[in-house]
Amino acid sequence: MSDHALPDTLPGWLARLEAAHPVGIDLGLERVAEVARRMGLLEEPLAPRIITVAGTNGKGSTVAMIEALALAHGLSTAAYTSPHLLRYNERLRLDGRQADDATLIAGFEAVESARLVGEPISLTYFEVGTLGALRAIALSRPALAILEVGLGGRLDAVNIIDPDVAVITTVAHDHAAFLGTDLEGIGREKAGILRPRRPAVLGSTRLPSSVRAVADQQGARVVALGEAFLCQGEGEGWRWSGQDGGGLAIDLDGLPDPGLPLDNAASALQALALVDVALEEGACRRALSTVRLPGRMQWRGQWCLDVGHNPHAAAYLARGIAARPCSGRTFGLIGMLGDKDADGVIAALAPVVDAWVPVSLGGARPRGADDLAHRLALQDAQVWCRGDSPAEAAAWLSARLEPEDRVLVCGSFLTVAAVLEWQLAAEQASDQTAEEATRIEGAR
Structure with a gap:
């Protein structure tokens, strides 16, 4: 060039x-x-x-x-x-x-x-x-x-x-x-x-x-x-x-x-x-x-976003989640690349997650939701549903959460980034809807 x-x-x-x-x-x-x-x-x-x-x-x-x-x-x-x-x-x-x-x-x-x-x-x-x-x-x-x-x-x-x-x-x-x-x-x-x-x-x-x-x-x-x-x-x-x-x-x-x-x-x-x-x-x-670092035990309302993608990082994350008990359910929205130790990450997080939503990641090192679901099943973990993408799964989960529930988003930078983008877009759309409603009300 x-x-x-x-x-x-x-x-x-x-x-x-x-x-x-x-x-x-x-x-x-x-x-x-x-x-x-x-x-x-x-x-x-x-x-x-x-x-x-x-x-x-x-x-x-x-x-x-x-x-x-x-x-x-x-x-x-x-x-x-x-x-x-x-x-x-x-x-x-x-x-x-x-x-x-x-x-x-x-x-x-x-x-x-x-x-x-x-x-x-x-x-x-x-x-x-x-x-x-x-x-x-x-x-x-x-x-x-x-x-x-x-x-x-x-x-x-x-x-x-x-x-x-x-x-x-x-x-x-x-x-x-x-x-x-x-x-x-x-x-x-x-x-x-x-x-x-x-x-x-x-x-x-x-x-x-x-x-x-x-x-x-x-x-x-x-x-x-x-x-x-x-x-x-x-x-x-x-x-x-x-x-x-x-x-x-x-x-x-x-x-x-x-x-x-x-x-x-x-x-x-x-x-x-x-x-x-x-x-x-x-x-x-x-x-x-x-000090703030996005994607590291980052809480946004009911959602905790963490980019940890190996067993060592997952064990630290599990301790952090355990230190913040909640009265509702903890869901794990997990998407991992194909070359990562998914079994080790699942084992580290399993004690603090009630049900899982595995999602597919594409790219050069893809891993599908079905593969993660199979690995979760082998560890007797409950799979609530499967998502074709992190954003799709986040939208599905959001519509079904109770106020006392929480979601742990984990497994990859790609997973966290996609959910964070979805959240920001949803918040922007909500703000625009509220502004439009205010404008219409003011015009009456």
């Missing part, structure tokens, strides 16, 4: 990128690093402080809390995450605000120009998006850049950037086609983001031994949950103890419940302290009491 034919809209660019590379995921750093060099992205640090976050679950929560805490302390920020729920713009936030279309398009154009200099280099959708975001971050010159690793660690495109602090949240089974099923091997891949003489924040007490082994081999400074930093208590009024970059002890007490995993909150505080941010109790309380 020649330059004069390049898209001039964000949807046009995204459609082009989806069709540009022969495979959707192509792990390796050689191609993306070469284009980054052509763009000048590796000549100097993106920002005075850089934190990279990897892990199976909890990455998005940790990034969101680091960002909120930094902003509360007066720092300018840039945060790059993936995937998105409703809009691609969610993937890049500058000072807490989603990047506009023009910023993203300018990044895509710069990547396209650089990849065609000399020998053309083919890049995946994610690699182009990463390079475009890194360019936008470099141009915005924030005090802190926070980068979420998309998949794995060692060979992920984000890993072309050297962080000042690397965070590993959790290690569990997911993306088996790319990372395998051996937790020690997965841990080594995640630990590929660690750097010599730089702090490595280990945000779980259950990481495989390979993570610390890689840290030792790299000569990274290990700062581990349960050792160098702690979170004590649950819910409102929990306590955090950690250390600053020089190893001096820090304590924060009476912290608010962020509505996100406290291990991730503790890791966020620790990572920020290690990039020499003097944590102030008031700022930390403001940040943790206001």
Whole structure:
């Protein structure tokens, strides 16, 4: 495709990128690093402080809390995450605000120009998006850049950037086609983001031994949950103890419940302290009491939306649901991609779900509602109905809910996004109907 034919809209660019590379995921750093060099992205640090976050679950929560805490302390920020729920713009936030279309398009154009200099280099959708975001971050010159690793660690495109602090949240089974099923091997891949003489924040007490082994081999400074930093208590009024970059002890007490995993909150505080941010109790309380992350235990009336799509995430979700008992029924609207451990997710959630509505997901890794219904039946779970799509099932359920009932929407980003879009459209239609009724009444 020649330059004069390049898209001039964000949807046009995204459609082009989806069709540009022969495979959707192509792990390796050689191609993306070469284009980054052509763009000048590796000549100097993106920002005075850089934190990279990897892990199976909890990455998005940790990034969101680091960002909120930094902003509360007066720092300018840039945060790059993936995937998105409703809009691609969610993937890049500058000072807490989603990047506009023009910023993203300018990044895509710069990547396209650089990849065609000399020998053309083919890049995946994610690699182009990463390079475009890194360019936008470099141009915005924030005090802190926070980068979420998309998949794995060692060979992920984000890993072309050297962080000042690397965070590993959790290690569990997911993306088996790319990372395998051996937790020690997965841990080594995640630990590929660690750097010599730089702090490595280990945000779980259950990481495989390979993570610390890689840290030792790299000569990274290990700062581990349960050792160098702690979170004590649950819910409102929990306590955090950690250390600053020089190893001096820090304590924060009476912290608010962020509505996100406290291990991730503790890791966020620790990572920020290690990039020499003097944590102030008031700022930390403001940040943790206001941080929001769509699709993570997100309650919208009777509906709880959570993107968890592996057994580890489902177990955390089940504990959260169990902690909020209700007098009615709990329905599970579940849609999962074909390469995910549906049996493990169902088993983790079964104790808190009374009846299920499995739905079909399409795309490159489809899974039908019939497959999920079969798996649910094998675990003696009640299937109330089946849906051809998440939105169809949500509409069907909505018409049958009692006021005391609730719905857990889970299994995939795609499932949550579709139901959230349906909800927003329904709310907009309801508002328009109310406005029209008011207008007619006023005209009488």
